[in-house]
Amino acid sequence: MNTMLKTTTATLALCIASGSVMAQDATITIESWRSEDQAIWDNVLIPAFQESHPGIEVQFTPTAPTEYNAALNARLEGGTAGDLIVCRPFDGSLALFERGQLADISDLEGLSNFPDFARAAWQTDDASATFCVPMASVIHGFIYNADAFAELGLEEPTTVDEFFAVLDAIQEDGTYTPLAIGSADQWEAATMAYTNIGPTYWGGEAGRQALIEGSAAFTDPEYVAPFEVMERWTDYMGRSYQAQGYTDSQNLFTLGRAAIYPTGSWEISGFNAQADFEMGAFPPPVQAAGDTCYISDHTDIGIGMNAATDNPEAARTFLEWVASPEFAELYTNELPGFFSLSNAEFEVEDPLAQEMISWRQECESTIRVAHQILSRGEPNTWNNMWTVSANVFNDAASPEEAAAALQDGLAAWYAPQQN
Amino acid sequence: MSDPTTEHLTTAGKSPASGRKKRRVAGRAHIVVFLAPAVLIYTVFSIYPLVESLRLSLFDGLPDGSAVWNGLGNYATLLFDANWAGQFWNALWNNLILFFIHMVVQNPIGLLLAALLSLAPRFGGTYRTLIFVPTLLSVVIVGFIWELILSPLWGVSETILGGIGLAWLYQPWLGLESSALVTVSLISVWQYVGIPMMLIYAALLSIPDELIDAARVDGLNGWWIFWKVKLPLILPTLGIVAILTYIGNFTASFDLIYSIQGALGAPNYSTDVMGTLLFRTFFGQQLQIGDTYMGATIASMMFFIILIGVSFYLVLVQRRLQRYEM
Structure with a gap:
């Protein structure tokens, strides 16, 4: 004070x-x-x-x-x-x-x-x-329909296994689409999926700096893992999610038809105005209970x-x-x-903003992986990340192929990655 | 068309030679005065930017914003650098598919509609207006409407298909790599079919009734009159329609694709065309910084491709088209 x-x-x-x-x-x-x-x-x-x-x-x-x-x-x-x-x-x-x-x-x-x-x-x-x-x-994480969670007796997941258990439970009930995200506009796949959950696997800033220094590559397991998780998401995304755009996903969630929305905090004011149910938020789930959590x-x-x-x-x-x-x-x-x-x-x-800003105390902060230095050349790593992340969702690329495409693009012009 | 006898009549009385000369001089002055606004506007807004972008394509930018002479280096990069060439050929190929779809779907439908309208059916004027109206709509509105119609979440296409027992046919067409480009092309066909229809309709109307009557007297029915009399007479118009389709395919296809599929030609660059490639290169896209010089190179390549196509048409096709006096 x-x-x-x-x-x-x-x-x-x-x-x-x-x-x-x-x-x-x-x-x-x-x-x-x-x-x-x-x-x-x-x-x-x-x-x-x-x-x-x-x-x-x-x-x-x-x-x-x-x-x-x-x-x-x-x-x-x-x-x-x-x-x-x-x-x-x-x-x-x-x-x-x-x-x-x-x-x-x-x-x-x-x-x-x-x-x-x-x-x-x-x-x-x-x-x-x-x-x-x-x-x-802006902070990434997941916003959920708290009324739906209460109705189905679900709790905020903290680990990846719990996260998928929650998705299974919602799927089984059938009232809600478990995950409100599509791949039509591509950028949500990169922003709300890959760079949202990714830091948990590559250790936030450490993993981001390692790519910049050239001591790690996108093809390393910790950068492929988030793509593998995304591939598992597709079972829980709305039907025909390939043509579901960003505003479609927003509407799906605020109309109460979807349970979990992979998000950025910029949605809060819009959702507060649109949704007439209680909302809660949880940070990206960790791999094993007790692990450090990382947020973008x-x-x-x-x-x-x-x-x-x-x-x-x-x-x-x-x-x-x-x-x-x-x-x-x-x-x-x-x-x-x-x-x-x-x-x-x-x-x-x-309250939702308060919840999300509180993660700064509980978790390690990092920024989106492609934004500093790595998107300076041609082909552009961030554009690439949009396309390959959507490809993983669309089953047009395996996690390994997606990671390899990112790495090839980066190594084409970025000297520290060319050894 | 001009009739020599009327000319004689008007100049009768004066010395024919001097009278004609005077009129020619006055005519020339008129030409200059009437052409000036068009030439001026065309030079400032079309020729100058074209020359300037050709010039820019020969330079390369430095980080401080200044430019350095690069000769044909940008073109070499665009055509031979693995990263750029991949995008360039993909975009050009998509443009050609787009052109092909317009040629085999839009123009035949336009011809059919024009032929039907030229028979003066009931409510012909209403249909003509209704079919032409979409061409006047903003591309953004057309894109948005079709996105909604085809949407898996809120769209009516699945319900309509279900109504005739074909719900299993429904696919998220705009989101699939295999069908996105065709779907976008068909949306564009829906929007622009009115233009070939109008051009061909006007050409059909200009065919003198005497020719049709004569053919009928010779014993041809409506079908054969269309094939043997009308079609040969409107071939030059069909040529114009084809060349307009070719040019529009490079220029007009951009806005629809940008508004529906974004600047990256989603999904997986399957709807990426020269226009979207030019847009994101020239103006930048998210973290990709706009590159004026590479953008100008792509714009120049588009100019050359259009130029080659149009020259090919003018030299090889248009000269061989037989024109009939009507």
Whole structure:
């Protein structure tokens, strides 16, 4: 509490100190792919900012997520991009920084509020320059229909065996589709299946770093194992899951027709609004009781400054505010499921979000395996992971073939994997 | 078509030669004035970008955003590098399948519908409008509607098949590697069949009644009139339809596939076409960073492929088509 007070006072002092500089009226715009957050920015976050910084107008101007990267690139090159850029993690933003389109904000005071792993997503490889303030991470796991579990007398599984026992019980009862996931859109197979359960097998950060160093390969058993588990999932997925897309899976679960939804925490607010049953969440099951659990606590959103902005002072002031504990608390509670990466301590109100953020204490955190460095070349490892994970679901590739395809793609261009 | 006698009549009285000359000069000025807007717009929005993308395809990008001369290096990478060539040939092959399906399904159906409409059936105007309407719909809407119809969870296709006792036939067609491309092609056929229908319909209507009457007098029935009189007369239009299908197959196929199957041509690249390959290379896809130069190379390859196809048609097919004065 004490540190939080201190940081708040420090931020306030800084705002007052820089007050003379930013007294001029400025309008800054924010580029983002989170169009669903428009209301929260307009009604909560921006008014809260303006309360302490009356001179600065802020506009939140999002683009659809699938078009964001392309549209942002075009606007940056054309000189029409907004003053503040919401950053994808790792290479996407790094490339913008290397091209001189994102400003170096390493000297921003508020950055000290974040742990190293959070800042790493928006730093150069040698951590010498930081170009975005970490905003939030998303945590993977499983959300389940608690009413269905109660009805069938089931409990949250903690081990893989228990997990499949639960699936069997749901299958046998027949009322619910055990697992709400399909392979039509491919990315859920990679995101909500492979990188969700994978860290349990490859030991989280250790396994991820081993791939980056080249001391491990995707064909090693610990990286093939998650594919083998995914292959077993297909017996419990909805009929004709090959044509079941992401929104289909969401609807299947929120309509109460499926029992377990392999998830990312970003679903929480949508599910709270849609589902009229009790929900619970459990982290990826471990192999044997008592094993350490691992979660994918993926650094997902940051915010940086357009190097060509006309209002650098106002933009920096805004970034300092984003780095403040005030923003951390507001953002995490307004957007349950997007967890601030700040060290500040605060109360999380939503029970589902509270449950998921508590895993940070019980389990080891890691990020999605393909995101740092490994997706830098062609063929792109993350695109590959979408395709091969869906192939495992579609029975178009065995776990070994899927892993071999990933490894071949990576070894084609990544020197540490070419020995 | 122009009738020499009318020309004589209009220029009668003046010296025929000088009168004609004057009119020609004035005519030329008109030509320039009327062509200027089109030429200007076409140059700025079509020719310049085309030349620019051909130029870009000869460069390679550096991390700091600057470009360096790479000659034909990008083309060599695209055609011979194992990773790029695999994607390129797969996409091109899928494009050819798409073209083939449109040629054997869309255009014959368009011809059939046009032939039926040209007989002026009852409610012909209504049918004509209804069949043409989908071409005016947004591809995103068409894609979404068909995804819902074919969905295993909410779709009606399984129920409808069940109604006629064929429920066992139902498959998640859009999700299977074996059927996804054909399914998407047929959705596109459903959407665009109105265009060949309209073109052919217009051509059929322009056939003078005297020819039909003469054939009838000669003793041909409706079937033979169609084969022996109408079809030969509309062959040039069928040629245009074929070439439009060929070009549309590279340009228009992208939006439908992107909206239904995503930029990776799911499942397992089975619906990946040149358009989606170009899109994700040029603009990037998730962690894949957009590569302007490689993207321009793919765009240029598409240009060359279209150019070859169109030239082939112009040189080898169109010249041999016999045109009849009507």
